[in-house]
Amino acid sequence: DTAVSQTPKYLVTQMGNDKSIKCEQNLGHDTMYWYKQDSKKFLKIMFSYNNKELIINETVPNRFSPKSPDKAHLNLHINSLELGDSAVYFCAARGHPNTEAFFGQGTRLTVV
């Protein structure tokens, strides 16, 4: 039973399109994150939500809009996709501060 699941695993789309990535966690954790991993493997935080409320927005372009319909879901919608958006996007969930964060398997987004 997967703790943090993301869909889709792969996403290939053209520049200018709008796409969404979904994330669901069954851990009952309050905090969820979106991270972007570039081609050099660097993991950079994008957003953090705590109990459906946006806590951290790391100067991500407003083409990226996270949405948390409930505590178990944090979806990422991206408008007007650009070539530079190509990366692997990871969702993660964490309970109390300073405890383990559980990551999804990632969504590889390729913009052509």
Add this chain to the structure above:
Amino acid sequence: GENVEQHPSTLSVQEGDSAVIKCTYSDSASNYFPWYKQELGKGPQLIIDIRSNVGEKKDQRIAVTLNKTAKHFSLHITETQPEDSAVYFCAASKDSSASKIIFGSGTRLSIRP
């Protein structure tokens, strides 16, 4: 701002030898230091963590050390095996509900047979 530096970026060791990865952090308020292992095509997975009130922690072949004064922490893997080949990330965070996890740049570890 908050920053975590990690070295080396790549590391190749003979099977059976030890591997050491080192990190430094900038925010003195950081008090939780996890290490993640990422295998190909998968998400990062926690392998060990250490809190600031502890100087060393060991779990079988893996150990972490923390020097709060110098803001250094290290991962030690002994008796390396082929399945240890992966990308390893150090990270730091603070004790806050708004806390983000700041990752190092990663170390690609290869174990030579």
